[in-house]
Amino acid sequence: MYARVSSKEQEKEGFSIPAQLKLLRDYAAAQGMAVAQEYVDVETAKQTGRTSFGQMAAHLKARPDIRVLLVEKTDRLDRNLKDWVTVDELEVEIHLVKEGLVLSRESRSSEKFMHGIKVLMAKNYIDNLSEEARKGMQEKAEQGIWPTKTPLGYRNVDGPDGKKIIAVDAAVAPLVTKLFEWYSTGTLSLKELARKARAAGLAHLKSGTPVPVSTVQTILRNRLYTGEVEWNGRTYQGRHEPLVSRELWERVQAVLTGRNASKHRRMTRDFAFSGLIACAQCGCSIVGEIKKERYVYYHCTGYADKCLGLPAECRRRHLREEVLEQQFTELLGRLYFDDEVLEWVREALRASHADEKQEHEQAIERLQVEDRRLQARLDAMYVDKLDGRVDAAFYERMSSGWRAEQERCRREIEQHQSANRSYMEEGASLLELARNAQRLFAGQEPREKRRLLNFVLSNCTWEDGRVTATFRQPFDLLAETTAIAARSAADGRADSAKSEIWLGDLDSNQDCPGQSRKFYH
Numbered sequence: 001m002y003a004r005v006s007s008k009e010q011e012k013e014g015f016s017i018p019a020q021l022k023l024l025r026d027y028a029a030a031q032g033m034a035v036a037q038e039y040v041d042v043e044t045a046k047q048t049g050r051t052s053f054g055q056m057a058a059h060l061k062a063r064p065d066i067r068v069l070l071v072e073k074t075d076r077l078d079r080n081l082k083d084w085v086t087v088d089e090l091e092v093e094i095h096l097v098k099e100g101l102v103l104s105r106e107s108r109s110s111e112k113f114m115h116g117i118k119v120l121m122a123k124n125y126i127d128n129l130s131e132e133a134r135k136g137m138q139e140k141a142e143q144g145i146w147p148t149k150t151p152l153g154y155r156n157v158d159g160p161d162g163k164k165i166i167a168v169d170a171a172v173a174p175l176v177t178k179l180f181e182w183y184s185t186g187t188l189s190l191k192e193l194a195r196k197a198r199a200a201g202l203a204h205l206k207s208g209t210p211v212p213v214s215t216v217q218t219i220l221r222n223r224l225y226t227g228e229v230e231w232n233g234r235t236y237q238g239r240h241e242p243l244v245s246r247e248l249w250e251r252v253q254a255v256l257t258g259r260n261a262s263k264h265r266r267m268t269r270d271f272a273f274s275g276l277i278a279c280a281q282c283g284c285s286i287v288g289e290i291k292k293e294r295y296v297y298y299h300c301t302g303y304a305d306k307c308l309g310l311p312a313e314c315r316r317r318h319l320r321e322e323v324l325e326q327q328f329t330e331l332l333g334r335l336y337f338d339d340e341v342l343e344w345v346r347e348a349l350r351a352s353h354a355d356e357k358q359e360h361e362q363a364i365e366r367l368q369v370e371d372r373r374l375q376a377r378l379d380a381m382y383v384d385k386l387d388g389r390v391d392a393a394f395y396e397r398m399s400s401g402w403r404a405e406q407e408r409c410r411r412e413i414e415q416h417q418s419a420n421r422s423y424m425e426e427g428a429s430l431l432e433l434a435r436n437a438q439r440l441f442a443g444q445e446p447r448e449k450r451r452l453l454n455f456v457l458s459n460c461t462w463e464d465g466r467v468t469a470t471f472r473q474p475f476d477l478l479a480e481t482t483a484i485a486a487r488s489a490a491d492g493r494a495d496s497a498k499s500e501i502w503l504g505d506l507d508s509n510q511d512c513p514g515q516s517r518k519f520y521h
Contacts, residue, residue: 039056057086178197225249227240285300297319434456
């Protein structure tokens with residue numbers, strides 16, 4: 001049995017872990033199963049390396065007689081792709097009790113595919129939370145509020161509405177202003193300026209260590225000190241008090257730019273496939289370089305010791321970027337599926353959304369209760385302050401902590417509401433990504449091409465001018481499906497093939513059931 005919650009706060013609430021364990025124990029008893037071991041994690045599944053998860057995997061590897069794993073539902077077990085692969089390699093029978101699903105080597109391909117979709121949806125949910133946090137920071141910047149930790153010269157404080165704002169740090173701000181004034185003369189180097197700042201007492205607030213040259217340069221480049229907020233490449237008028245004038249800041253930039261212009265900078269180019277592919281012979285990375293100032297070729301770096309004796313085999317072999325791009329384009333074309341399959345998976349997503357929606361609504365209700373409880377405390381404390389039963393210092397200390405908790409609750413409510421609204425939309429987008437991967441790949445910049453390939457493919461290697469790649473789950477099932485459907489269409493039995501692929505036992509016709517499929521070009 002495996003149960004998990006994602007934070008200490010959820011563990012303290014006392015809801016999730018006991019409920020999961022009771023559900024799993026009751027299920028085991030009803031199925032006549034003897035529970036060999038229970039594992040519980042109170043950690044996020046966003047990253048690999050969960051303590052009990054690793055212990056459970058080791059236990060299952062050491063005990064071939066235990067072949068059943070009980071878990072409440074998909075996202076308790078898998079919220080990142082690496083852990084999914086770890087569980088898949090254990091070759092155990094997984095009972096997702098709340099979802100009413102049993103996954104094994106003999107499961108239908110449709111069930112495996114939908115499980116894979118749910119894992120990716122769980123990963124997308126975590127990514128969505130991070131995205132929502134970034135959106136909140138962007139909104140603050142647009143309102144003229146610095147959205148993160150302040151640099152030297154400012155400090156984070158609570159505003160009149162309880163939200164975090166920044167204010168001038170009276171002890172440090174004058175020194176920061178002096179930095180700009182000293183450097184604007186053009187008579188000091190950055191090293192000399194840093195020594196002068198340290199002599200004046202400028203140091204990091206928490207550690208008390210003197211500021212290094214790099215910090216001094218960062219301060220001089222920071223537009224925040226002019227009263228503006230620069231965020232994600234755009235500048236907004238800030239609500240905070242400036243420490244230097246715009247004219248002084250621009251003079252400092254001119255001095256910095258003038259000195260940097262005298263240094264030669266090596267121009268670099270973003271190669272779409274550098275670092276994405278490994279050499280099949282030695283394992284080193286395949287990297288790109290420009291030949292004759294216009295042609296892009298890829299070759300093995302040849303840094304490994306085993307490459308030293310193979311100069312002709314590894315280091316001297318090159319491949320044009322156009323050839324690599326064509327091979328990746330053909331690989332992504334194997335993910336295309338027709339409207340009938342698209343509609344079938346959409347229906348399955350709608351069915352799975354009901355359970356997700358209920359969980360989000362329960363979480364929202366629980367957080368709203370907590371928000372109201374905190375507000376009642378704040379109101380009662382305010383009355384006590386007015387009546388003189390508590391002093392101002394005690395009120396500020398207690399109310400500050402409660403407002404921070406209240407802000408956390410409201411932020412999590414927004415995240416759950418957003419995740420609930422976007423579940424179907426993101427699921428459909430994921431399917432459209434696979435279906436249109438080939439077309440999307442063709443029109444992207446190098447960085448986006450690399451991101452798309454990393455999302456869909458793994459274990460990319462290169463040998464004798466040919467790329468070998470493994471589709472990540474569940475894209476491997478999509479690729480296998482489209483390949484079988486294409487062969488069946490050629491034989492004139494496309495309808496029966498679809499029934500076999502999505503509803504029948506596809507794995508019985510495969511040489512290596514349950515394993516990721518490799519494709520070659």
